Amino acid sequence: MRVGLFVPCYVDAFHPEVGQATLELLERFGCEVDYPFDQTCCGQPMTNTGCHKESKATEELFVRNFKDYDYIVGPSGSCVNHVRNNFDAVEQTDDVKHVRTQTYELVEFLHDVLKVDGFPWAEFPHKVALHNNCNALRGLNIASMTELREKTFSKPRDLLGMVKGLELVDITRPDECCGFGGTFSVFEEAISARMGQDKARDQARAGAEYVTSSDSSCMMHQEGCAKRLNLPTKYIHIAQILNGEPV
């Protein structure tokens, strides 16, 4: 199984350790993983701002980089959701369709494709609050949603449940957006920061030592808010926990 490792731009720049953990984790499960060097970004920032034409060339580059892989896996629900559900600026060729359907967010790839049944190397004896990115939740459906009447499920919870010592704690508004919202975080910074601070308080009140998510973007924002509030909560990507990294 040839897997193209998709490392979103902000992970590349701010959280290289998340890319490393994703790579190592996939290799632990026997995947043949390539990192295409010419990758940049998925094009979401432009599309998110309404500038579809401006994201066309970036989307085309993405497809050129990843079209030859069986699967494309990235540690970010938001970016993967963009590729799978919003890659509309490019002409819908067979390559584009292949890339759209074969791009997976790490958690769903482990859960649905590799169907992993354990992380024997992983131990995390801490109280952890889970944050599901809104695109991963409502776009990729990695968990059931509180707004809908549906059977309860959660792919990230299933995976975290296999980690020794890890204790999940519940926050009061689990589905509430943390306010990152891509370019929203800078164009509407006041509301964005307020939402993030409310989220960070909710997590701290729940007694979480750590917050984890399959998306670093939300956590980068939440961590910044928590620090501003002098909260001791730490933020760690789910790939690092599942990869059994010491903290």
Place this chain on the structure above:
Amino acid sequence: MSLEHQDAPTTPAGRTNDGAPASLTHGAGASVTMPPRGPEPQPRGAVVRGNRPIDQEEAAKRFMAAPEHLAMHDQRLWDLRQKRDRQKDTIEEWEELRQLASDIKTHTLTHLDTYLEQFEKNATANGVKVRWAKDAAEHNSIVAGILRSKNAKRLIKSKSMLTEECGFREAMAEAGVDVVETDLGERIQQLDNENPSHVVVPAVHKLRTDVAEVFSKTIGSDPNNSDVSYLTEQQREHTRPLILNADAGMTGCNFAVAETGSVVVCTNEGNADLSANTTGLHIVSVGIEKIIPNLNTLAVFVRMLSRSALGSPITQYTSHFRGPRRGAEMHIVIVDNGRTERLGMEKFWTSLKCIRCGACMNTCPVFRRSGGLSYGATYAGPIGLIIDPTFNRHKYSTLPFSSTMNGSCTNVCPVKINIHEQIASWRQVLAETHEIPAFKKTMMKAAGMLLASPKLYRASLPMADSALRYLPRFVIYNKMNTWTRGREMPHIPKETFHQWYKRTRGVNGKKK
């Protein structure tokens, strides 16, 4: 910050009257975090400057700077969302009902001509006089004409978003008609010269101390008594005589049933019945999208409306008005006001399915922290973001950006409008028609060019310690400073993933 607005020739959104008494123009003071003593002043809505794009965030900041208002508003609406969730959980076929409701609306909106004519025919047969209005002005003039013909000087009315859309109260003031709102929340808003901030709970942004202040200035209650029972009683004592001596009554319409020619109005206060039945003249304003085929389909919507809106199984009153009472008159004005045009918009026509339950507002994290008046438009919150630009693309061009597009609104919508996707579509339409700020467009063009070229992109982040410069260029350009107003900067690692990979594994990807 907002004190400068006091002297500017501006009107805070929701203030329907330029000549509001000076004592009421305390909105400017809301940016001051806390007064030395006494209740926290009510933050006012967006500053409306003619046709200029609304600055929703500016108003939201003032709302968030009022901690008591913010906490109450957020918690109150979140409670409604939770009650709604509990109701949803009691109904096994909830998701089927949503689909059914959505399908019924699709069917009706795609056969609108047939159903509207059927409705007109049946209502006329019931003894109702039906009139058609193409826009707000025509609606107001038809109603003014009916009132004039009856020499009616005082009109009591129940809550109707359509009349808000039509600027109805101002038009009636010009026509010399005294309008009295019979919905308590709407009455509070009327007395305070503000628009409703929410389609279901119009005064939800007000603390009871705000209401005490409004009542003390308008109906003479004790300014220091904010006891809820006291305030309600004062209002009742003041308004009942006005209602009982009114000349005409008016209601909106939740559902217009084509099969029976009847209109259905849902209230919790019974004030639609009061408005309709107290006088000998009942006028109903109906938007063309309110039509549904028959009583069977009505049942679907009645099951969903109040559950979605307030988390109660049903409204206290579901009133069916079929025709005039003996000796009385009933008129229905069917209003287009931009709806036909919206129906022709490929990406946005399903917004006409909206039954005005407000569930999208209750769940919206931006709305709960901003207050409905921050949107400076008739319709606030998620549904407003996709409807308002159909009325005025320039003035409301900023609104679709007041969202994180998290999608919760779409999930709670009882008629399954894909609200967050339409918000995204509006951003695209606005960007393509030059209705987004030039700096955003320039920034996105630059980002698009940079990100399409691996060479340029890598060159823009050559050194580890320049990652700080990298983020501004790519995501936020020179607006970086906004990040740190409410947050700390992310930690900057020594090397990028790209550099790490190259260093440890080489260009061919083999482990070193």
